[in-house]
Amino acid sequence: MKQYLLAVHTDFAAAPPAEDVMQQMFADVEAFNQRLRESGAWVFAGGLTPPESTTVVRTQDGRAVLTDGPYAETKEQLGGFWVVRAPDLDAALEIAQRASVACQGPVEVRPFQDDADDAED
Amino acid sequence: MASSAAAPVAGAVAGVFRAEHGRAVATLTRLLGDITLAEEAVQDAFVLALERWPEAGVPPNPGGWIVTTARRRAIDRFRRESTRDRRHAEAALLHTPDEPLEVGAVRDDQLRLLFTCCHPALSTEAQVTLTLRLLGGLETPQIARALLVPEATTAQRIVRAKRKIKDAGVPYRVPTEAELPDRLPPVLLVVYLVYTAGHSASGAAGGEGLVQAELCAEAVRLARVLAELMPDEPEVLGLLALLLLLDARRAARRGPDGALVPLSEQDRARWDAALVAEGHAVVRALLRRGAPGPYQVQAAIQAVHTDAATAAQTDWRQVLALYDQLLALTPTPVVALNRAVALAEVAGPEPALAVVDALDLPGYQPFHVVRAELLGRLGHPAEAARAYERALELTANAVERAHLQRRRVQVGAPSGGEGPRPG
Numbered sequence: 001m002k003q004y005l006l007a008v009h010t011d012f013a014a015a016p017p018a019e020d021v022m023q024q025m026f027a028d029v030e031a032f033n034q035r036l037r038e039s040g041a042w043v044f045a046g047g048l049t050p051p052e053s054t055t056v057v058r059t060q061d062g063r064a065v066l067t068d069g070p071y072a073e074t075k076e077q078l079g080g081f082w083v084v085r086a087p088d089l090d091a092a093l094e095i096a097q098r099a100s101v102a103c104q105g106p107v108e109v110r111p112f113q114d115d116a117d118d119a120e121d
Numbered sequence: 122m123a124s125s126a127a128a129p130v131a132g133a134v135a136g137v138f139r140a141e142h143g144r145a146v147a148t149l150t151r152l153l154g155d156i157t158l159a160e161e162a163v164q165d166a167f168v169l170a171l172e173r174w175p176e177a178g179v180p181p182n183p184g185g186w187i188v189t190t191a192r193r194r195a196i197d198r199f200r201r202e203s204t205r206d207r208r209h210a211e212a213a214l215l216h217t218p219d220e221p222l223e224v225g226a227v228r229d230d231q232l233r234l235l236f237t238c239c240h241p242a243l244s245t246e247a248q249v250t251l252t253l254r255l256l257g258g259l260e261t262p263q264i265a266r267a268l269l270v271p272e273a274t275t276a277q278r279i280v281r282a283k284r285k286i287k288d289a290g291v292p293y294r295v296p297t298e299a300e301l302p303d304r305l306p307p308v309l310l311v312v313y314l315v316y317t318a319g320h321s322a323s324g325a326a327g328g329e330g331l332v333q334a335e336l337c338a339e340a341v342r343l344a345r346v347l348a349e350l351m352p353d354e355p356e357v358l359g360l361l362a363l364l365l366l367l368d369a370r371r372a373a374r375r376g377p378d379g380a381l382v383p384l385s386e387q388d389r390a391r392w393d394a395a396l397v398a399e400g401h402a403v404v405r406a407l408l409r410r411g412a413p414g415p416y417q418v419q420a421a422i423q424a425v426h427t428d429a430a431t432a433a434q435t436d437w438r439q440v441l442a443l444y445d446q447l448l449a450l451t452p453t454p455v456v457a458l459n460r461a462v463a464l465a466e467v468a469g470p471e472p473a474l475a476v477v478d479a480l481d482l483p484g485y486q487p488f489h490v491v492r493a494e495l496l497g498r499l500g501h502p503a504e505a506a507r508a509y510e511r512a513l514e515l516t517a518n519a520v521e522r523a524h525l526q527r528r529r530v531q532v533g534a535p536s537g538g539e540g541p542r543p544g
Contacts, residue, residue: 002290031291088292111289 001085003043003112004092008103010079012050025104032102035037036084041095047080083112130175135185138167141184142258147230148188153195156255156283162198166191231256232295235343237289238282239308240291246270247282248311249318254279257315267336268318269517303353309360309416312347316340316364317468320371333373341368354412359417359519362403367424369396381524385432397427416449437466454480459496460490470498486515490525497532500540505532 016022036042051070058065071075082099086092092109100107127384142163149159166187180186223343232317238251249268253259259267263276285291296304319336344361349356375393376382404424407417422443429435444460457480474495482488516522 009322086290088290089240092290093242109289113288 001087002092004084004086004089004096005108005110006082006084006096006099007078007110008080008091008106009076009099010105011076012079013075019086021104025102028102029102032098035098036082038094041084041086041090043083043085045080045082048078051077066074126161127543128340130179131171133179134170134174137170137179137183137187138258141187142167143256144184144231145187145191146255146258147234149191149195150234150237151230152192154273154293156286158195159191160255162191162195163187165194165198169194181541224238224354227271229295230344233293235308235347236295236304237286237291237293239304239311240286241286241303241307242289242291243282243436245307246313247278247285248307250275251282252343253315253336253339256343259335261337263335268331305354305356308347309356312340312343313361313364313416315343316367320367322472337368338365355407355412356414356416358403358407358419359414362400362420363416364401364409365396365403366420366427369393369400369427373521379520380527381520383524384426387432388408389430392427400427401423413446413450415447415451418443418450422447436464441467454482455485458482458485458491465495465498474499484515486512489515492500493528493532497528502533505529 005007018024028067033042033045036045054070056067056069058073080103082095084092084095086095089111092111096107096109125335145163145166146156146159149162150156153159153162169190170183170187170232174180188418208423234250234255238255239248241292243251250264250270253264253267254261261279262272264270265272270278279505315336319333319338319340330451341361341364344357345406347357348361369392370387372393373387373389374382382388400420401424404417404420407413407420422440425436425439425443441460444463448456448460458477461473461476464476474492477488477492477495480488489508489512493505493512496502496505498510506529508527509532513522513525516525
């Protein structure tokens with residue numbers, strides 16, 4: 001089994017969707033998550049707060065230097081993600097397609113470096 | 122691979138290489154679970170063939186010899202360099218019996234490799250490049266020349282595509298029936314693009330022209346393999362018929378001086394009658410099946426053209442009706458442009474020009490060529506010349522440029538000062 005990151009990029013500057021659209025999205029994502037858990041593909045998932053609450057930590061001369069705000073100054077920021085377990089890319093893409101319907105946005109599929117089963121290597 | 126014809130055996134190895142490379146890599150990829158390892162093993166086997174065959178003679182089943190030898194060489198290699206990936210692959214190899222492969226299994230391997238090369242998670246450029254490399258056995262410089270892409274870019278595309286297949290876990294399997302509607306179109310498109318890459322530049326000079334001709338041959342070969350593997354897919358057969366009918370006319374597209382000869386002026390005696398007959402037979406079988414798709418309709422259009430004994434006898438009404446059908450299936454400006462060419466033959470250049478002028482294809486070279494031809498026929502030489510100029514700005518191929526420059530002169534407008542003059 002391989003593990004894949006399913007990342008949702010969100011434009012936090014855009015006007016948020018209407019309340020009923022938002023509620024529908026929450027319900028759809030919850031139903032999708034439930035199915036993911038039941039199928040055994042679930043590893044971890046979470047939604048993130050807006051990028052303003054981000055802090056970047058660098059090390060200079062052994063001391064932490066903090067910066068307020070996100071690392072990359074791009075319009076779209078990571079808004080949430082899933083980590084799923086899937087036998088191959090086709091299976092991961094199928095999960096991502098359902099995730100995209102639930103969260104009403106594009107979903108970026110990125111494989112993790114090591115196969116989960118090869119952890120002992 | 123050596124192509125020296127000095128020793129007949131070297132020639133035989135080159136022939137086996139072209140015919141068997143794709144099959145051998147496909148089978149070894151299944152056995153080893155890794156495309157790069159499979160390529161290395163097959164390469165080793167061909168090197169060994171060049172050493173052994175001159176003395177021992179070409180074996181009765183050269184393809185089988187290559188696969189068996191590649192498998193053994195892979196095991197030897199693993200024992201020498203034992204990394205994690207290779208240990209996994211060795212374990213897989215040792216559990217496969219060393220016996221001749223069944224014909225069915227070999228066919229499935231080729232299909233698996235083709236669907237992997239054309240996986241929709243790869244860009245179309247990567248799909249085309251990887252298909253030529255792995256199934257066609259073409260070397261990187263050949264692919265670069267054929268696709269008019271720098272060699273470094275081509276090499277990078279191959280490396281990246283193979284790495285993505287491995288890292289992202291692109292499965293090595295033939296898609297299920299339910300997946301085919303999504304997975305077959307990119308495969309057909311890749312084979313079609315391989316053909317057009319060869320066809321559009323088949324007039325290129327010298328060695329380049331040879332590579333382009335090889336691309337056409339490789340596309341027809343892949344279409345034949347697909348048709349054999351998926352005889353129940355009408356669009357697969359449609360693609361095969363289309364390529365057969367285009368390829369039948371390939372020799373006639375070039376005049377004795379190497380110049381491009383348009384369809385209307387081609388010497389029809391130079392068409393390959395066997396390919397025409399084969400293409401027509403496939404089209405007739407598809408008509409009986411009655412499940413039309415874009416490739417089948419394009420094949421039918423080519424069948425009408427190749428059915429006419431002279432250009433004047435072309436049944437343009439039939440061509441136009443087929444373009445109407447194609448436009449309904451694929452409503453794109455490019456199809457609308459091709460339909461306008463047929464419309465000009467049926468209804469005259471004026472309504473055709475009205476259709477063309479409404480299309481938004483400013484960067485598409487054929488758009489300006491068609492406009493130029495129609496303007497010329499309507500007696501607007503200055504406007505026609507301007508359209509040829511625009512087309513020339515968008516044409517890199519030398520043979521095509523020469524053709525357009527000739528047409529621009531024929532249209533009778535004074536040349537703008539730049540570019541060659543008549544005589």
